[in-house]
Amino acid sequence: MDIIGAQLVNSISYGLLLFVITCGLSLVFGILGVLNLAHGSLYMIGAYVSYSITVHSGQNFWLALIIAPLAVAVCSLIIEMILLRPTYQLGHLSQVLLTFGLAYVIHDMTAAIWGSDVLSIPLPQSLSGTVTLFNQAFPVYRLAVIAIGLILAGLLWFIQEKTRWGAIIRAGLSDKEMICALGVNIQLVFTVVFFIGGYLAGFGGVIAAPILGLYPSMEFQTLILALVVLVIGGLGSIAGTFVASLTIGIVETFCRFLVPELSLFVVFGLMAVVLIVKPNGLLGRQVVKH
Amino acid sequence: MNKKGFALIAAVMLLIFSPFIFSLFYLNLVTEILILAIFALSLNILVGYTGLVSLGHAAFFGVGAYMSAILAREISPNFFLTLFASLAAAIIASAIIGIFCVKVSGFYFLMLTLAFSQMIYSFVHQSTTITGGSNGLSGIPSPLIGSLDFSNPVYFYYLILLLFILIYGGLSLIVHSPFGQVLIGIRENETRLKSMGYHTTLYKLAAFVIAGGLGGVAGSLYTSFNSFISPSDVYWTMSGSVLIMVLIGGSGTMIGPVLGAAFIVILETIVSSYTTMWMMIIGIIFILFVVFFPKGIVGLGKLLLQSFSKSNKLSAISGKKSNALYNNDVKN
Amino acid sequence: MKRKLFLIMLVVFLAVLSACGNSAIQSTSKKEEGGSKSGGTIKIGVLLPDSGVYASLGKHLHKGMELYFDSIDWKIGSKKIEIIKEDSEADPQVALRKARKLIDQDKVDILTGTVSTAVAYAIRDEVDKKKIPFLVSHAGGNDLTRSKRSDYIWRSSFSSWQIGNSLGEWAFHNVGKTMYIAAADYAFGREVSEAFKEAYTAAGGKIVGEVYPPLGNNDYSSYLTTIKNAKAEAVYAFFAGSDAVRFVQQYDQFGLKEDKKLIGSGWLVSEDVRKSQGNAGVGTISSIFWDYSIKTEENRQFKEAFEKKYNERPTIEALEGYDAAKIIAEALTTLDGDASDPDKVVEAISNVEFISPRGPIKFDKETHHVIQNMYIIETKLVNGQTENEVIEIIEEVRDPGK
Incomplete structure (x- = not known):
């Protein structure tokens, strides 16, 4: 029985890690309708910047956690202003392709700056201990990830549902002309949302780095995983992303436990099943076709 | 039209004479380009003509490639056997996968094709006894037709060239046929076609199967060409790079x-x-292409041609004419 | 009219072009060109990944090769050594394309390299058909010197079998009688753990369970919980690169190190991953064919020269590059730098024998695979940093070749 409990803790921890990584992508897509394929790259920049900060600040993880996401958010802002803002009239598909081209560019830029060696960020001292649950030692950091994931989810839900900003965002999603007519600067909304999306991607990078490490091509692996979470949850729904993250966490962890041969198979199998049964994802809205 | 025909003859002639002009390395490169061009052409049926952006096309390439590799190793390297068996396998695979995929559209279609192709990838990667696992299958005998051995790169080149011309011609016929026009209609406005009484799902499935089958053919040829196949050719990055080929070249055009x-x-x-x-x-x-030449190399070429002919003939009539021609081409 | 003229001109132009130059049709119909190949330089084609996941391995191999060629001033006798690098991108099909370029276009005399075994298998037929001596400097797939053996392919690095087998018996006597196996799910991981299993069970050990996480797996927590609950005394693991960093770290974080000793292949705690693992690797026992800590004069000189030139520690890949360069140079020296006859070149390679930083090496003329010492090493904490230490040497390990 203990082993089931232990695997459940693993599932939730892994699932919420996925949520932390994906929520930025989900937010940007949900509000702007732009699928940011450079999301993985922003995540990677976050991880690498925090690596540099920890190396130069005597392993200060907390400093990295403050600075790195901001740095990524600024990158994201620059991308929005230089690349995406002048191209909004090209349509969504073109913008998706643009961000994909960007992912290629960022791939080589980070390789040039940080090299291609495998790197890692040590756990912060205060979170490096272990806690015994279900007769097994768990790293405190894993449990911290659970807490961070829950707080982040709560915060995003609160902003989206309970604040004026959230109202504007939801309105912008359903009717752009109307919100413009009401005197809200939609351009500003876009920029801010992209900034926040970048911040969350960078935040995910810092949080995940001590667990997942840093290595070349990490962004594409992350991107694919994030896309799967996004699709299973239903496009543009933070709640859906949350449910999907947990579902994947549980399914994948228990698959690795019960039928490890299918580990590679299971995430995509799950996605195919969800899409066939519920073509709009678990909690997806009917998306209006463009 | 005359201009087009002329360019076509020149291009075909250049291709026919390639072995006399290029060194062995470049000839092999041209062969590889032709094979990948068949692969890109097959994806274009979906992406360019039917408007379904797939990120899982490598699955069918892989099915064809592994089918042909296994047959060549275990049964016989006869070219027609491997080619048609691969075609059949890819058609079956794409029909099964297609039934599920054509029910969804847009981004969901992209992700569902990705899901299926990644599942095929993991199958290929895991089934070490059949597919050689991550090391792939090597030492595949080169194709034979009767007693003619195609290990000579020049013979093989001509074989590929012949097939390429056949497939290119065949696809041109298909996209200009009423069937092709329905596909284009689906791309432009599916709801309208539905209301006109077309069973669009069936058309989409047919497009999916044609694309998948030809993808399998490309895979089979690739195996014959390289005597080798590995899971990296079934991975999603392969689907991504063929998608880039179609988009940079110009989707929805033949060339x-x-x-x-x-x-x-x-x-x-x-x-x-x-x-x-x-x-x-x-x-x-x-990025430059997406921003400045969304119609790809073809769009760029047309733009250049247009400005060229405009500067040559400044009369308003010819300007209109070339414009009309341009519009006509776009419709086609 | 104009167009017709142009077409005719095109035909004439093509015909003229085809009459001269070295077109494909000529090079496939004519055999042996003879002599035109080398001239005053020896061309060595190096096919290594400079981009993609294996980029850092490729870079270290390059560094090792350059270090050796520097030491002989890029000269063999009167001939100059020229390296032509191509990026294999760790993609077999791209690598095959590049191999063709090196062979057909650049007309290299010798080919060396490949990190990925799939790449080596992919170019195997091309090399064999065109009779280009190919010295494999990393790729360890067993079959390359077994069922896929070729007259022109020689391997100076290692085979999966050598890595896995060398620890089997020792682990039974010194680590424990029951073992759990965890290895990355790809050919290399499977081959190594298979070889280990064979040797370990032959000695009398018992394998109580096996698990094969996918290559590039990011979270091992689920596997680790499973392993923790298994009744094994120790765990034999095969992971490399970023997988090794994550596995060893998570193995430590989930508290498995206390009750199950971690043993495995040398890549688990190799020079390039250890600093990213923090202290997680301490106590790990692994088997490998070279380590930084080998205390011989040859190794001391190699380390010193490498650190002087690059200002960093050599990795095992740097050593592989260094040895490959030396083997090529020694072989060609016996031929006075004449690399024009591939049969003579492979004959010369087969006779190369010297004391490398990894100990004495020579080739098995039957399998074309290197015979070398294997080292069992333990990772220890020295002045707050992890260091490996050789605790046992298994001499002259020869791959069985089947």
Whole structure:
């Protein structure tokens, strides 16, 4: 029985890690309708910047956690202003392709700056201990990830549902002309949302780095995983992303436990099943076709 | 039209004479480009003509490639056997996968095709006894037709060229046929076609199967060409790079994917000899195309031709004429 | 009219072009060109990944080769050594394209390299058909010197079998009688753990369970919980690169190190991953064919020269590059730098024998695979940093070749 409990803790921890990584992508897509394929790259920049900060600040993880996401958010802002803002009239598909081209560019830029060696960020001292649950030692950091994931989810839900900003965002999603007519600067909304999306991607990078490490091509692996979470949850729904993250966490962890041969198979199998049964994802809205 | 025919003859002639002009390395490169062009052409049926962006096309390439590899090793390297068996296998695979995929559209279609192709990838990767696992299958005998051995690169080149011309011609016929027009209609406005009484799902499935089957053919040819196949050719990055070929070349045109395939292969081969940053260069070129020439190399070419003919004949009538021609081409 | 003229001109132009130059049709119909190949330089084609996941391995191999060629001033006798690098991108099909370029276009005399075994298998037929001596400097797939053996392919690095087998018996006597196996799910991981299993069970050990996480797996927590609950005394693991960093770290974080000793292949705690693992690797026992800590004069000189030139520690890949360069140079020296006859070149390679930083090496003329010492090493904490230490040497390990 203990082993089931232990695997459940693993599932939730892994699932919420996925949520932390994906929520930025989900937010940007949900509000702007732009699928940011450079999301993985922003995540990677976050991880690498925090690596540099920890190396130069005597392993200060907390400093990295403050600075790195901001740095990524600024990158994201620059991308929005230089690349995406002048191209909004090209349509969504073109913008998706643009961000994909960007992912290629960022791939080589980070390789040039940080090299291609495998790197890692040590756990912060205060979170490096272990806690015994279900007769097994768990790293405190894993449990911290659970807490961070829950707080982040709560915060995003609160902003989206309970604040004026959230109202504007939801309105912008359903009717752009109307919100413009009401005197809200939609351009500003876009920029801010992209900034926040970048911040969350960078935040995910810092949080995940001590667990997942840093290595070349990490962004594409992350991107694919994030896309799967996004699709299973239903496009543009933070709640859906949350449910999907947990579902994947549980399914994948228990698959690795019960039928490890299918580990590679299971995430995509799950996605195919969800899409066939519920073509709009678990909690997806009917998306209006463009 | 005359101009087009003329360009076509010149291009075909250049291809026919290639073995006399190019050194062995470049001839092999042209062969590879032609094979990948067939692959890109097949994807173009979906992406360019039916408007379904697939990120899982490598699955069918892989099915064809492994089918032909296994048959050549275990039964016989007869070219027709491997080719048609691969075609059949890819058709079956694409029909099964297609039934599920054509029910969804847009981004969900992209992700569902990705899901299926990744499942096929993991199958290929895990089934070490059949597919050789991550090391792939090597030492595949070169194709035979009767007693004619195609291990000679020049013979093989002509074989590929012949097939390429056949497939190119066949696809041209298909996209200009009423069937092809329905596909284009689906791309432009599916709801309208539905209301006109077309069973669009069936048409989409047919497009999916044609694309999948030809993808399998490309895979089979690739195996015959390289005597080798590995799971990296079934991975999603392969689907991604063929999609880039179609988009950079010009989706929804016949010649576009061919030019795109040539462009990417040459870029990847030549540029990476000089710098490790070839991905960045491909990325930048890709961004430039998306922003400035969304119709790809074909669009760029047309733009150049147009400005060329405009500066030559300044009369208003010819300007209108070429404009009309242009519009006509776009419709086609 | 104009167009017709142009077409005719095109035909004439093509015909003229085809009459001269070295077109494909000529080079496939004519055999042996003879002599035109080398001239005053020896061309060595190096096919290594400069981009993609294996980029850092490729870079270290390059560094090792350059270090050796520097030491002989890029000269063999009167001939100059020229290296032509191509990026294999760790993609077999691209690598095959590049191999063709090196062979057909650049007309290299010798080919060396490949990190990925799939790449080596992919170019195997091309090399065999065109009779280009190919010295494999990393790729360890067993079959390359077994069922896929070729007259022109020689391997100076290692085979999966050598890595896995060398620890089997020792582990039974010194680590424990029951073992759990965890290895990355790809050919290399499977081959190594298979070889280990064979040797370990032959000695009398018992394998109580096996698990094969996918290559590039990011979270091992689920596997680790499973392993923790298994009744094994120790765990034999095969992971490399970023997988090794994550596995060893998570193995430590989940508290498995206390009750199950971690043993495995040398890549688990190799020079390039250890600094990213923090202290997680301490106590790990692994088997490998070279380590930084080998205390011989040859190794001391190699380390010193490498650190002087690059200002960093050599990795095992740097050593592989260094040895490959030396083997090529020694072989060609016996031929006075004449690399024009591939049969003579491979004959010369087969006779190369010297004391490398990894100990004495020579080739098995039957399998074309290197015979070398294997080292069992333990990772220890020295002045707050992890260091490996050789605790046992298994001499002259020869791959069985089947």
